[in-house]
Amino acid sequence: MELTGAQILLESLKKEGVDSIFGFPGGAVIDIYDEIPKHPEITHYLVRHEQGAIHAADGYARATGKVGVCLVTSGPGATNTVTGIANAYMDSIPVVIFTGQVPSSLIGNDAFQEVDIVGITRPCTKHNYLVKDVEDLARVIKEAFYLARTGRPGPVLVDLPKDVAQARTEYRYPRSCKLRSYRPTVEPNRKQLSKALDLVRAAEKPLFYAGGGVISSDAHAELTWLAHNLRIPVTTTLMGLGAFPGDDPLFLGMLGMHGTYAANRAVQECDLLIAVGARFDDRVTGRVSSFAPNAKVVHIDVDPTSIRKNVSVDVPIVADCAATLKALKQDVAEGLSQEGFVRDHTPWLERLAEWGQRHPLTYNGANGTIIKPQQVVETLYDLTGGNAIISTEVGQNQMWAAQFFRYRRPRTLLTSGGLGTMGFGFPAAIGAQVAFPGELVIDIAGDGSIQMNIQELATAVCYGLPVKIIILNNGYLGMVRQWQELFYARNYCATCMDFAPDFVKLAEAYGASGFRITRPEELRPVLKEAIELPRTVIVDVHVAPEENVYPMVPAGASLNEMLLV
Numbered sequence: 179m180e181l182t183g184a185q186i187l188l189e190s191l192k193k194e195g196v197d198s199i200f201g202f203p204g205g206a207v208i209d210i211y212d213e214i215p216k217h218p219e220i221t222h223y224l225v226r227h228e229q230g231a232i233h234a235a236d237g238y239a240r241a242t243g244k245v246g247v248c249l250v251t252s253g254p255g256a257t258n259t260v261t262g263i264a265n266a267y268m269d270s271i272p273v274v275i276f277t278g279q280v281p282s283s284l285i286g287n288d289a290f291q292e293v294d295i296v297g298i299t300r301p302c303t304k305h306n307y308l309v310k311d312v313e314d315l316a317r318v319i320k321e322a323f324y325l326a327r328t329g330r331p332g333p334v335l336v337d338l339p340k341d342v343a344q345a346r347t348e349y350r351y352p353r354s355c356k357l358r359s360y361r362p363t364v365e366p367n368r369k370q371l372s373k374a375l376d377l378v379r380a381a382e383k384p385l386f387y388a389g390g391g392v393i394s395s396d397a398h399a400e401l402t403w404l405a406h407n408l409r410i411p412v413t414t415t416l417m418g419l420g421a422f423p424g425d426d427p428l429f430l431g432m433l434g435m436h437g438t439y440a441a442n443r444a445v446q447e448c449d450l451l452i453a454v455g456a457r458f459d460d461r462v463t464g465r466v467s468s469f470a471p472n473a474k475v476v477h478i479d480v481d482p483t484s485i486r487k488n489v490s491v492d493v494p495i496v497a498d499c500a501a502t503l504k505a506l507k508q509d510v511a512e513g514l515s516q517e518g519f520v521r522d523h524t525p526w527l528e529r530l531a532e533w534g535q536r537h538p539l540t541y542n543g544a545n546g547t548i549i550k551p552q553q554v555v556e557t558l559y560d561l562t563g564g565n566a567i568i569s570t571e572v573g574q575n576q577m578w579a580a581q582f583f584r585y586r587r588p589r590t591l592l593t594s595g596g597l598g599t600m601g602f603g604f605p606a607a608i609g610a611q612v613a614f615p616g617e618l619v620i621d622i623a624g625d626g627s628i629q630m631n632i633q634e635l636a637t638a639v640c641y642g643l644p645v646k647i648i649i650l651n652n653g654y655l656g657m658v659r660q661w662q663e664l665f666y667a668r669n670y671c672a673t674c675m676d677f678a679p680d681f682v683k684l685a686e687a688y689g690a691s692g693f694r695i696t697r698p699e700e701l702r703p704v705l706k707e708a709i710e711l712p713r714t715v716i717v718d719v720h721v722a723p724e725e726n727v728y729p730m731v732p733a734g735a736s737l738n739e740m741l742l743v
Contacts, residue, residue: 204251206278232262237606253291268596272331304332312345329362366497381450390417391455400503424584439537555582571627574656601630635688690714
């Protein structure tokens with residue numbers, strides 16, 4: 179069957195099971211857009227800015243585990259996606275981005291809306307392609323999806339010149355793809371696994387440190403089984419929240435700069451740290467030279483370049499997290515019938531419990547006259563019973579959402595971990611709501627960050643997506659202000675948001691519903707009403723202006739040098 183390049187693209191997307199595309203049209207992709215209405219199996223969501231498209235595709239991928247798809251035109255349409263591509267790259271999110279390109283004959287001639295998007299995105303994509311011949315298109319699309327979802331997931335970009343979209347060729351979609359230089363290791367090395375098990379059996383104070391890799395490889399069930407049967411406590415990174423039940427007695431909370439007292443002390447005191455799908459980033463380790471000073475380290479990760487990049491590792495295991503934990507589970511299950519297979523960890527667990535009771539997550543000043551931002555998150559958790567997909571913007575709102583909402587299931591927290599992208603949360607929530615129209619999806623935002631992609635209110639309202647945006651409005655760029663207060667003698671330079679739109683009227687202007695909360699007694703009933711409304715809602719909650727996020731490990735300090743409430 180002979181098809182055009184545009185027709186090949188749509189047919190190939192159906193072969194990959196794509197049901198949703200987030201995009202924005204333009205001259206270089208107009209042939210593709212001309213084809214889209216002929217394929218009702220795929221719904222195209224027209225965003226209001228290309229950054230919204232890539233974040234929505236990212237949110238769709240995080241919530242479902244499937245590959246998100248984004249389609250934009252050439253030049254500015256393509257460059258507007260770069261922040262979102264880098265965001266997906268840092269957090270290992272599988273997304274395929276299709277960008278239009280000027281006709282092949284004009285590439286390099288400074289043609290209208292021409293940009294070298296392949297060159298621009300080379301450092302922030304897992305791989306990218308410029309398709310020069312329509313004969314290659316089906317193979318490239320097959321490879322793009324394969325690369326995005328296998329090994330360490332990530333974004334893959336396909337740049338498609340207009341003449342390639344218009345050219346015709348015989349269409350055959352490959353059943354599989356073979357890439358000579360790309361063979362991710364999935365199964366763990368048995369010798370390394372045996373060494374790891376020996377360390378587990380000998381440890382008196384072991385600790386699981388789980389990252390986003392546990393979620394992306396669907397290893398949460400194995401992690402939970404191992405923690406319960408070996409009685410090993412668990413801490414997670416920000417990206418790992420939901421990888422282990424947040425209400426489990428063995429869960430210590432998040433570690434790192436804004437981690438819990440118990441989790442950070444556990445890292446500093448443990449004699450075995452089992453890192454699974456985590457990369458020891460600087461927000462987790464604090465001062466690297468004093469990180470986990472007493473511990474042997476086992477590091478499980480599918481990406482060999484992550485191992486020993488930041489910390490020394492005693493037993494590296496390069497493999498898929500789920501495959502490794504399944505193998506370890508099998509070995510442990512066979513060994514548990516033997517008396518004394520592992521040491522008794524009761525004294526270790528009692529010590530951790532004591533630390534948790536002595537310094538729980540808390541805050542001061544909830545006096546009935548002012549709303550604390552932590553109260554807002556706690557109230558959301560109470561009202562939803564934890565049954566919601568939470569997205570966040572970046573800053574204090576993100577940390578309070580991480581600390582005071584307990585994530586019992588994977589893929590229920592969508593947040594920009596590695597890049598820290600303000601403006602991510604709302605379009606990501608749109609992507610999640612598209613994937614799960616019956617689920618409650620809430621974006622916890624700041625008054626600064628929500629303004630970075632506020633135009634996507636039109637997208638949410640247009641498609642009837644009942645996303646809830648809860649703004650923790652403190653009148654500041656809160657996290658930067660907190661750093662200025664603590665480390666720059668309260669020099670609040672350029673962080674006061676003393677002019678802001680009327681968010682209630684703004685919501686109404688876009689056709690959404692808006693609420694404002696200024697008194698503590700309004701908090702619960704208004705949030706409840708907003709949650710129950712079957713439409714897009716903004717709730718502007720005026721909270722304590724200079725509330726800080728605690729605990730806090732100052733930059734460059736050790737994890738045991740926490741600032742507490």
